[in-house]
Amino acid sequence: xxxxxxxxxxxxxxxxxxxxxxxxxxxxxxxxxxITDESSIVQNGYSILPxxxxxxxxxxxxxxxxQIARSYGVTIAVTLIGTAVSLLITSLFAYPLSRRGLxxxxxxxxxxxxxxxxxxxxxxxxxxYVMMFGLKNTLLAMIIPGLMLSAFNVLLMRSxxxxxxxxxxxESGTIDGAGELTIFLKLVVPLSAPIIATIxxxxxxxxxxxxYNCMLFIDKPELMNxxxxxxxxxxxxxxxxxxxxxxxxxxxxxxxxxxxTVRMALAIIGVAPLLxxxxxxxxxxxxxxxxxxxxx
Amino acid sequence: xxxxxxxxxxxxxxxxxTASRSRHFLRQIKKYKMLLLMTLPGLVYLFVNNYIPMYGVxxxxxxxxxxxxxxxxxxxxxxxxxxxxxxxxxxxxxxNTILYNVAFIIVNLVLxxxxxxxxxxxxxxxxxxxxxxxxxxxxxxxxxVVAYLVYSFLxxxxxxxxxxxxxxxGFDSISWYNEPQHWPYILVIVNAWKGVGFLxxxxxxxxxxxxxxxxxxxxxxGAGKWKQMTSITLPLIAPVIIVxxxxxxxxxxxxxxxxxxQVTMNSGPLMPTTNxxxxxxxxxxxxxxxxxxxxxxxxYQSVVCFFLILGANFAVRRISKNDALF
Numbered sequence: 068x069x070x071x072x073x074x075x076x077x078x079x080x081x082x083x084x085x086x087x088x089x090x091x092x093x094x095x096x097x098x099x100x101x102i103t104d105e106s107s108i109v110q111n112g113y114s115i116l117p118x119x120x121x122x123x124x125x126x127x128x129x130x131x132x133x134q135i136a137r138s139y140g141v142t143i144a145v146t147l148i149g150t151a152v153s154l155l156i157t158s159l160f161a162y163p164l165s166r167r168g169l170x171x172x173x174x175x176x177x178x179x180x181x182x183x184x185x186x187x188x189x190x191x192x193x194x195x196y197v198m199m200f201g202l203k204n205t206l207l208a209m210i211i212p213g214l215m216l217s218a219f220n221v222l223l224m225r226s227x228x229x230x231x232x233x234x235x236x237x238e239s240g241t242i243d244g245a246g247e248l249t250i251f252l253k254l255v256v257p258l259s260a261p262i263i264a265t266i267x268x269x270x271x272x273x274x275x276x277x278x279y280n281c282m283l284f285i286d287k288p289e290l291m292n293x294x295x296x297x298x299x300x301x302x303x304x305x306x307x308x309x310x311x312x313x314x315x316x317x318x319x320x321x322x323x324x325x326x327x328t329v330r331m332a333l334a335i336i337g338v339a340p341l342l343x344x345x346x347x348x349x350x351x352x353x354x355x356x357x358x359x360x361x362x363x
Numbered sequence: 364x365x366x367x368x369x370x371x372x373x374x375x376x377x378x379x380x381t382a383s384r385s386r387h388f389l390r391q392i393k394k395y396k397m398l399l400l401m402t403l404p405g406l407v408y409l410f411v412n413n414y415i416p417m418y419g420v421x422x423x424x425x426x427x428x429x430x431x432x433x434x435x436x437x438x439x440x441x442x443x444x445x446x447x448x449x450x451x452x453x454x455x456x457x458x459n460t461i462l463y464n465v466a467f468i469i470v471n472l473v474l475x476x477x478x479x480x481x482x483x484x485x486x487x488x489x490x491x492x493x494x495x496x497x498x499x500x501x502x503x504x505x506x507x508v509v510a511y512l513v514y515s516f517l518x519x520x521x522x523x524x525x526x527x528x529x530x531x532x533g534f535d536s537i538s539w540y541n542e543p544q545h546w547p548y549i550l551v552i553v554n555a556w557k558g559v560g561f562l563x564x565x566x567x568x569x570x571x572x573x574x575x576x577x578x579x580x581x582x583x584x585g586a587g588k589w590k591q592m593t594s595i596t597l598p599l600i601a602p603v604i605i606v607x608x609x610x611x612x613x614x615x616x617x618x619x620x621x622x623x624x625q626v627t628m629n630s631g632p633l634m635p636t637t638n639x640x641x642x643x644x645x646x647x648x649x650x651x652x653x654x655x656x657x658x659x660x661x662x663y664q665s666v667v668c669f670f671l672i673l674g675a676n677f678a679v680r681r682i683s684k685n686d687a688l689f
């Protein structure tokens with residue numbers, strides 16, 4: 068019996084060890100390629116154990132950092148504004164829906180819920196923003212369309228408010244003569260830190276990772292976020308230089324560029340903040356998913 | 364006569380009741396004024412982001428020109444749909460979308476269940492948590508980064524597969540981004556790599572929720588680990604499995620645009636096996652500028668999806684009423 072269980076335990080750990088390697092290996096490969104010497108790539112191709120290490124790709128990128136810095140600026144600005152506004156709208160919408168006495172509660176829920184069942188499709192959605200609201204090539208085009216209010220997040224928040232905020236607290240606020248807005252901000256919000264953190268994290272990741280809106284609505288390089296800059300560079304590594312610099316040095320720069328490694332170095336620069344932050348927020352993220360699965 | 368008289372006599376009473384009900388309603392509105400106002404930003408957003416585009420499906424029945432705008436452009440009836448369904452693309456993109464989803468649903472379900480069942484066997488909480496965070500990592504990154512990771516494997520000249528694995532296993536270099544026949548396998552693997560961890564954590568949460576007494580009783584009865592899994596764990600998390608799977612089936616006509624557009628690097632030769640409804644709609648709109656047909660394809664997708672969701676919900680209600688969406 069003991070030997071059986073030992074075999075079982077080692078099998079399980081082997082399984083998850085392999086799974087962990089499969090999950091992490093691709094990141095490691097891209098990182099190792101980014102610090103490989105170009106000549107070593109020509110000789111052996113991409114490898115997890117390069118024969119010669121060289122940081123030329125990074126120094127090349129840091130020499131001409133304007134576009135990357137700008138794209139990061141766009142991503143950070145959009146993520147901060149988007150997450151804050153989206154959290155505000157979501158909680159302001161979810162809280163009233165969690166209150167039993169609210170008139171038209173069923174109608175409001177239906178208006179929200181129906182958006183999960185039917186959509187007009189991408190084309191009318193795109194045309195609405197471009198032709199009616201003129202959002203093409205604006206920062207707002209990366210903040211507003213699609214990302215600001217997810218019906219799923221509203222439902223998650225609503226069930227949190229309904230299940231964990233005791234009605235007696237709201238009643239005590241009413242007796243003290245506080246208005247509904249005061250009750251929400253002073254009594255409900257402080258008790259709802261877990262769900263606010265979870266939804267905030269979901270929003271943050273959605274804005275940080277977004278390239279779709281940028282691809283649809285943005286043509287100007289100065290408004291491109293880091294994700295879309297990465298997309299453009301993957302398909303054509305010279306994009307990085309041609310957009311940043313239109314002077315006569317372009318040909319010279321392209322000739323000097325370590326093309327194979329520069330691409331991967333940009334990928335690392337683009338994904339590094341998320342990977343570095345991941346150990347700190349992963350617990351929150353996992354508990355967010357599980358609370359959604361159990362209560363949602 | 365008598366009845367008529369009594370009916371006419373009750374009538375004023377009835378209007379009185381409606382009047383007082385509407386007065387009551389108005390009082391309620393006044394009482395909850397602030398709460399209702401709080402929903403206003405969300406409502407405005409839903410109106411702009413969801414309901415105007417729903418009305419915009421009329422684009423599928425129009426020939427849009429930018430001078431006359433959405434409302435002024437001429438109606439063309441069902442011409443856009445005729446054009447779409449007479450082209451070979453309509454069949455191809457529908458087939459691709461559905462077959463990929465079927466493969467994704469089956470592969471991810473089997474892998475995620477295996478992972479969830481196994482991680483439940485790990486007694487040390489810290490170790491289990493470490494494993495969870497490793498296999499959730501692929502889920503948090505964008506498809507752009509995934510495209511880079513795949514490229515580092517499949518790049519024809521220097522990629523890991525062609526340069527290292529081909530000599531190890533003795534096969535010839537393959538021009539991955541030009542040969543469509545490999546991509547059904549590649550995309551199923553990539554999708555599983557990105558999505559299994561997420562699904563596994565949902566199933567694992569359901570398993571944790573199972574009352575420990577069932578297992579204690581089973582152990583007393585002499586049931587082994589395997590028996591416990593098949594007779595307790597799986598039947599008790601079956602509702603979660605059914606709901607998750609039906610949700611996936613109801614969106615069988617939708618595809619992850621990033622997976623099919625970014626990971627394939629938008630490569631033309633791969634289109635026969637990687638073009639789905641969503642990539643088709645995008646290409647028809649942006650590359651061909653055919654607003655009418657792309658709107659028609661999107662409308663076709665939305666309508667089929669709508670009925671699939673209603674059907675899936677009906678099925679969930681029959682299986683377990685509490686898990687139904689509506």
